[in-house]
Amino acid sequence: MIKAMKAGFGLTALAAVALFTGSQQATSEASVCAPRDDLVNQLGLQFNESQKAVGMLGAEAVMEVFTSSQGSWTILTTDVNGNSCIMAAGEGWDDNFSTLVGQGV
Template sequence: MVRRPLALAALIGAVAAYGITPTTAQTSCGPREQLVKLLADQYKEDPVGIGLAQPGQVLEVFASSGGTWTMVMTMPDGKACLIAAGNNWEMVTKIKGNPA
């Protein structure tokens, strides 16, 4: 349980080293390409979900086979921000809608 917050703090430090600036104590922002590379290289996290949050804003969830996960919000200008992270990610099957 304690490892993920420490890992997130380390990620924020690594993100800062790439020139990605912190916007709050828990959130770091910067170019999406750098953030995605960091998640893949350091945490072996790949995209597992994506959706439109607001016009032009894209929410993505990255997860690893080890169960770590990170939520990233990308703005229209390409700036991406870490917005949440945790452990014990589980993939669920899509719920089928009712027939029309």
């Protein structure tokens, strides 16, 4: 199981993203944290993911959803200091769902 990384020690952002997304699930005990720019760069390089949505988590953090056209997705939270943690990751993202729901499906 992946242990939380708070101070940037142990794994590079590249290895951290690979380990976390390889498990394809998050638990309350597992999160990978690194500077936001490092995680975002690796999500783009490894999985071709880009930001799809962003929302405020109070005054201290934001949540971001990154997706790829191949269906992979990652949810990051980022604090005011620019530190991000991967909260969840998976496969099967579908942008068409909201369109289908509007059509009564």
